[in-house]
Amino acid sequence: MGLTLIIIVVLVVLVVWSTYNSLATGKVRVKEALSGIDVQLKRRIDLVPNLVETVKGYAKHEKEVFENVTKARASLMNADSTHEKAVSDNMLSGALKSLIAVSEAYPDLKASSNFMELQEELSDIEAKIAYARQFFNTNVSSYNTTLVNFPGSVIGNMFGFKEEEFFEATEEDKKPVKVAF
Amino acid sequence: MNIYSQITANKRKTWLIIILFVIFITTILFVYGKASGYGLEYAGIGLIFSGIMAFSSYYYSDKMILGMSNAKQIQEKDNPELFRTVENLCIGAGIPMPKVYIIEDSAINAFSTGRDLKHSVVCVTTGCLDRLNKVELEGVVAHELSHIRNYDIRLMAIVVILVGLVALLADFFMRSLWYGGAKRERSDRDNAQGIFLLIGIIFALLSPLIATLIQLSVSRKREFLADASGALLTRYPEGLASALEKIEIDTEPLEVANNATAHLYIANPFKGKIMGSWFSHLFDTHPPIEERIKILRSM
Numbered sequence: 466m467g468l469t470l471i472i473i474v475v476l477v478v479l480v481v482w483s484t485y486n487s488l489a490t491g492k493v494r495v496k497e498a499l500s501g502i503d504v505q506l507k508r509r510i511d512l513v514p515n516l517v518e519t520v521k522g523y524a525k526h527e528k529e530v531f532e533n534v535t536k537a538r539a540s541l542m543n544a545d546s547t548h549e550k551a552v553s554d555n556m557l558s559g560a561l562k563s564l565i566a567v568s569e570a571y572p573d574l575k576a577s578s579n580f581m582e583l584q585e586e587l588s589d590i591e592a593k594i595a596y597a598r599q600f601f602n603t604n605v606s607s608y609n610t611t612l613v614n615f616p617g618s619v620i621g622n623m624f625g626f627k628e629e630e631f632f633e634a635t636e637e638d639k640k641p642v643k644v645a646f
Numbered sequence: 647m648n649i650y651s652q653i654t655a656n657k658r659k660t661w662l663i664i665i666l667f668v669i670f671i672t673t674i675l676f677v678y679g680k681a682s683g684y685g686l687e688y689a690g691i692g693l694i695f696s697g698i699m700a701f702s703s704y705y706y707s708d709k710m711i712l713g714m715s716n717a718k719q720i721q722e723k724d725n726p727e728l729f730r731t732v733e734n735l736c737i738g739a740g741i742p743m744p745k746v747y748i749i750e751d752s753a754i755n756a757f758s759t760g761r762d763l764k765h766s767v768v769c770v771t772t773g774c775l776d777r778l779n780k781v782e783l784e785g786v787v788a789h790e791l792s793h794i795r796n797y798d799i800r801l802m803a804i805v806v807i808l809v810g811l812v813a814l815l816a817d818f819f820m821r822s823l824w825y826g827g828a829k830r831e832r833s834d835r836d837n838a839q840g841i842f843l844l845i846g847i848i849f850a851l852l853s854p855l856i857a858t859l860i861q862l863s864v865s866r867k868r869e870f871l872a873d874a875s876g877a878l879l880t881r882y883p884e885g886l887a888s889a890l891e892k893i894e895i896d897t898e899p900l901e902v903a904n905n906a907t908a909h910l911y912i913a914n915p916f917k918g919k920i921m922g923s924w925f926s927h928l929f930d931t932h933p934p935i936e937e938r939i940k941i942l943r944s945m
């Protein structure tokens with residue numbers, strides 16, 4: 466009887482130990498993936514002034530577009546939580562698309578090699594951001610699944626593990642920002 | 647079957663095959679032991695030899711195949727499109743970036759190798775770059791990166807060590823019979839020893855073949871797994887499906903490939919082996935392309 470009890474206790478300890486570690490590791494991976502997104506977001510933030518100046522050089526009067534971009538960029542720089550970052554990221558992507566679209570009306574701008582290079586760089590950064598987001602969401606999904614299943618749910622509760630949020634903007638957030646003149 | 651169940655199923659099948667392989671080897675050892683009196687001693691020596699032989703090819707796997715295949719390393723400025731494709735997929739997969747190589751050959755093919763995440767290599771032919779579009783190239787690169795991420799090279803190295811072990815055991819056993827070194831058991835056990843001797847000889851003749859078939863089976867499962875993992879990475883299985891279609895209708899063999907390196911490529915570089923009986927397909931390193939395309943399109 467004594468031996469059976471000891472074996473059961475040992476097994477329970479092992480399960481708690483390994484589940485706790487899974488959850489803790491999962492959380493670290495989520496954090497690491499988030500900083501991976503930040504790295505790419507920063508690269509885009511750094512690229513923006515250069516891009517804006519290049520377009521301004523040919524299309525001084527497109528004030529609304531420049532303002533949108535500047536506003537979105539500022540909002541992303543100030544974003545703290547994952548949700549805020551996701552919303553600002555969407556805003557900046559949208560504003561930059563409009564900025565690039567401006568070039569359609571200005572053939573000189575469109576043909577400028579500087580502009581084309583920056584466009585390519587922006588397009589590559591957007592792809593990197595997309596993959597970084599995907600990787601982050603994969604890690605969140607994996608962690609949340611462990612937390613929701615058994616025995617993760619029990620042990621997670623015991624040690625205060627909470628679900629992480631995905632990098633996403635809701636439908637409400639996707640509405641364009643109104644700029645008043 | 648969706649992407650996730652494909653991945654789970656192939657991982658499970660791999661482990662099942664490995665466990666069966668280990669049981670197979672244990673049985674062989676048992677039989678040899680009963681037949682000749684030596685069992686574990688063979689296993690010990692065999693494992694050392696097989697390990698040494700396989701280890702150096704595993705450790706230098708990247709340098710060896712690159713040497714044999716005339717591949718040239720590229721940096722971002724040499725081919726920004728390919729470099730960035732690899733770079734971005736690595737961000738998605740969360741792995742460090744491997745070295746990127748190109749082979750000058752108009753056949754469409756690619757491979758990856760390397761003993762761990764930090765010492766990996768991915769290589770594509772100029773055929774890939776010229777004849778595949780962006781999403782198809784992404785599908786192929788994602789498949790290769792998945793091999794790296796799933797530690798397939800390491801897994802196949804372990805399997806190769808086990809196959810080598812089986813071949814050596816068979817060899818030792820047959821030699822021990824030839825030179826009459828078997829320990830004599832007590833006379834009342836002679837009959838049993840005789841039966842084991844017979845079974846042992848049969849094993850010695852067939853086991854290397856069976857082991858090779860097991861190795862090829864594992865190789866095929868890992869190909870399916872790399873297809874599914876790659877599709878999960880790109881979120882677009884049609885890319886790889888479309889690339890595989892182009893590879894299938896292309897009849898040109900890859901010139902730098904040989905028998906030792908064929909299994910590493912994304913598709914069998916020796917063309918013209920598609921027709922054949924169920925039996926001959928057991929010897930394929932890769933699953934049939936039509937089946938791979940079908941599975942990708944059903945995701």
